[in-house]
Amino acid sequence: MTTLPAINALVDVVLMDGEAYQSRVEDFSGKRLTxxxxxxxxxxxxPKLGASMELAWVAGDRRQAVDVRLVELGRERPPRWSLEAVGSIRLQTRRNYVRGGGGEWVEVVHGGTTYHGRIIDLSEGGxxxxxxxxxxxxxxxVDIKVALETETITxxxxxxxxxxxxxxxxxxxIITYESSELVGRAIRGYVLRKEMEERRRxxxxVANAG
Known part of the structure; x- marks a missing residue:
């Protein structure tokens, strides 16, 4: 059965910019974890209270993740964050890059000619x-150029x-490439932000329909 991580479980807290930071579960009750x-x-x-982020961990040989929001910042030392799960737990895999996006304008250059199109999906590997x-x-x-919000990657x-x-x-x-850590981080952060925004919408x- 898929459940939230237990006390002392090692987890990654993924912020909206796509950066992942290591942490450990100190306590939990229902859908709230400290x-x-x-x-x-x-x-x-x-992040500010109410900020959305992702919590990821490994259970057995599978990587799992859930959307969470920051509900409290503890004042104790060392400090703690209180997170509330706001979505269903899902399975991930480290064998593939996180893919997402879609609709962005793209330029593909081949043989000195530039061809224009749209992205269906992208990741830091393709x-x-x-x-x-x-x-x-x-x-x-080929060379590929994609505009991601305020920056363009080539x-x-x-x-x-x-x-x-x-x-x-x-x-x-379908075009594959090797991205630098800086570019990979920009793509990863962009994809995660788009994914979180879509789930929030x-x-x-659903809430408005109810």
Whole structure:
């Protein structure tokens, strides 16, 4: 059965910028957990009460995660954070990068020509782009440029697969790449923020419908 982590379990607290910090469960009651203040979070970066984040841990050979919100900052030493689970526990895997996003404009450069399209989904290891030109084959070397909110990332990649849909005159081009830690962190943070925002909208939609 999937349950929240027990006392003394090691966990990762993932903030909205995508950064993960190590912690440990000190206490829990129902859907509320008390964890040690995550190691490495500077005082200036401590989230405000009510902030959304993710709690992740390993149970057996599976990595699990749940959305939480910060409900209290303890004054004791060492300090503690009180977190309340606000969603269902889900399974994750470290074998794949977190994928998400969708709809962002993308530029793919091949042979000196720039092709414009939209992102279907992306991660720090690859992107699936939807284009209208049939100009790519497996193993083509390309450059890819994607705008993520306030910053634009540029990566050198390789075409892994092309799926052609002649009826709709579109082509899904899957491009893999190796991102630096800085770029990988930017993509990871962007994907997690989009995911959290979407889940929040879904919860609000259900609440308003009720």
């Amino acid at each position: 964890v040690a203040a995550p190691f490495g979070v500077m005082d200036a970066d401590v 992107a699936r782009c939807r284009l209208t030109e049939d100009r790519f084959e497996r193993d083509d070397r 990566l050198n990649g390789t075409v892994l697969f092309v799926r052609r849909d002649p009826e709709n005159a579109t082509y899904d081009v 879904n919860r609000e939609s």
